[in-house]
Amino acid sequence: MTTVSSTSTSTAASTGYSALSSSSSGTGIDYSALIEAKVNARLSKADRIDTKITANEAKITAYTDLQDKLQAVNDALDGLRNRSTSTGASSNLFGQRTAYVGDDDVFSATVDDDTEVGTYSVVVQQLATKHKIAADSASSKTDALGYSGSFTLQAADGSAVTISMESDDSLTDLRDAINANKSTSGVTASIVQVSDSSYQLILTSNNTGEAISLTDGGDGVLSSLGLTDSDGAIKNEMVAVQDAIVEVDGVTITRSSNTIDDAIEGVTLNLYSASPDTAISMEVSTDLSAIKSAISSFVDAYNEYRDFVVTQQSTTSDGTASSDATLFSDSLLRQIVRSVNSALNTSITTDDGTVLSMASLGITFNSSNELELDEDTLNSILSTDIDSVKQLLGLNMTSSSSxxxxxxxxxxxxxxxxxxxxxxxxxxxxxxxxxxxxxxxxxxxxxxxxxxxxxxxxxxxxxxxxxxxxxxxxxSQGLADKLFGVIDDASATYDSDLATAIDDLETRDTDLESKSNDIKTKAETYRTTLTAYYAKLEAAAEQAALLLKQLTYSDSSSSDS
Structure with missing residues (x-):
């Protein structure tokens, strides 16, 4: 009897929570359900906090999406603000220049920012060439040439280097010795296979307009190779050295290179072929295609932002916010929309009284309040009145002093x-x-x-x-510059309205998460305490039931005897 009683008490104490279900409980009470109800009552506060955290996270995601879309608008606007790097922009498209060349097979041009616009007449009379000379042919490029001695060589812009030869040196050995010093001498060697049994050493100046000079060391190596004649002059000149000759607006310019960056201030000419009898027109002007591309990108980026706003304002058939409208009736979103719309309606008046607005660029609102771009209107004002475009869009300073x-x-x-x-x-x-x-x-x-x-x-x-x-x-602050400022105040990565709102929500979530975790920890401690408490009650009940059974059995035994 005593052994049975001990076993029963041990089981109840060790199984704890799992032994408190109604099916195994000695009392028939479902202690597990009772514990769960009490713990859940405490956890309900954490659930409410977690719901707030989830809502805040959704709002953070929506704010971040809005921030990204607004920053995309500003990325497109940045170069349209007529600001330099020092005045707050990463680029100024109104200062960017391009060159329109009448025949770009003859030459092309690159132009520095802020170069004076203008039209030039260019004649490419002659290209600069690399001096190229050859040795006499040899029957093999690997057999010994049989010449010993030395010579010096250099191009005009290089330094003289001495090349020494031994009688067992081949044409390949000579080429390699010259090329080991090509950065110093300014001369590069190569071997051309003329036929199955004929090879020629070719010497070429590294740069155009630079003549190659050779000086024999006294052993006659240069004449033996056929690089010079008996008088020491170049024997086999394949390409004569010459400078580039260009005529710009009637002024003749001679340079050693086919890349000329000092003839027209801010313009680099890249010469490709000579056309001495043809005057080619070159116009240096504002890069209109870059401005047009930026305006088109702005329209696209704005419409992405606008679509996001519409989604946040959408409702279901019963007039309640749709599931995608995380920022429905959000005061910060309303404030941003009002500020952006106000900036979009910016207009300026030119000195002649003309009023310019977004519509002057061919940009209008459609029935969905998205922007539409009429390219013909935009092309027209860009090609005929770029100054008005700059005044409408950018920051402009006028001064009575140059x-x-x-x-x-x-x-x-x-x-x-x-x-x-x-x-x-x-x-x-x-x-x-x-x-x-x-x-x-x-x-x-x-x-x-x-x-x-x-x-x-x-x-x-x-x-x-x-x-x-x-x-x-x-x-005066034009439309693009004003809109950029409004959007930057709202969406900049740091110290903007959205950045502050996101930081506040994240801080709030951190605090809420700490509170929720604290409640959950305390609830689990409470669960453990209740489980232990009810396990003791169940063990006591089982012990009492066992004792009652023993007493009943003893009474029954006594009656039988």
Missing amino acids: QMSLLRYTSSASALSFSLDIVRGDDGTLTSASVNGDSSLFTVSGNRIIGASGTAYEGIVLVYSGNSGSVDIDF
Whole structure:
């Protein structure tokens, strides 16, 4: 009897939670269900927190998608803002130049940014050539030539090197010895197989316009090879050395290279063939194709952003937010949409009174409020009035002095007009720059005039090389520059509205996740405590039941006896 009782108590204590189900419970009470209900009551708070975390994560994903789409719009706009690197842009498409050449089989041209536009007449009279000479033919390139001695060689732009020969050297050995020094001498050697039993050593200058010179060391090696005649002159000249000759607007230019980068400032000519009787027109102008491509990319990127906004505003048939509308009725999204729409409606008035807007570029809204581009309209204004396009889209500064230039502009002001009264001292340095007699609005440093912090001119840095006097300055901010600023404030990777909102949500989720985990940990501890408690109750109940059974059995035995 005692052994049975001990076994029963041990089982109840060791099986714990698993032994508390109604089917195995001695009392018939479903302790597992009771424990689960109590634990779940505590976990329900964690579930509510997890639901908030999931909603926040969905919002973070939506904000990140919006951020990416807005940044794609700004990527397209960046080069259209008429800003240099120093004024906040990665490129300025209005400063990019290209050359349109009438016959690009004769020559092509590359143009530096901000080169003066203009049209030139170019005649390629002669190409520069590499000097090429040959030795007499030899019957083998690997047999010993039988010549011993030395000679020096060099091209005009190289340094003289001495080549020594032994009688057992072959044509191949000679070629290799010359090429081991080609970077110094400026001369490269090769072997041409003329026929099955005829090989020629060819010497070529590394660069065009550079003549090869040879000097024998006194053993007659050069004449034995057939590189020079008995008088020491070049014997077999295959290609005579000559300079390139180009005529630009009637001015004849001679250069040793077929790449000429110093004839027209900012323009590099790449000569391909001579056409001495043909004047070819070359127009240096703004790269209109790059501007057109950027405008087209902007339209596409904006429509991607617009599609995202529409999705976030979509509803089901009963008027509730659709499952994809994570940012439905989101105040930040509404704010961004309003700001973007306002910037898109920017218009400017030119000096002649013409009002320019997005429609002037052929960009209009369709019935879905997406942008559509009319290429014919865009092509027309790009080809006929690029200055108006620049004024409509970009940041523009006009000054009454050609000696005033803009170095930096990070001001948030969309338009500024003011007169600077500039004083230059007797020693030639700038001493002050004032507006309406107030010299505290700008500071001077060398030739720089710097907008003072906390004023409307903060973020402006001008460079002035003129004399004392008054200079009128006007800034206007076009559509692309204004829209870029609005979008950058909303979507920049750091310190923007979206970046701040995402950071706040992530911080909130971190805190919520910590709270949820704490609740779950405490709930599991509670589960363990309850399990142990009910296991003890079950063990006691089983022990009591066993004792009752023993007593009943004892009473029954006594009656029988």
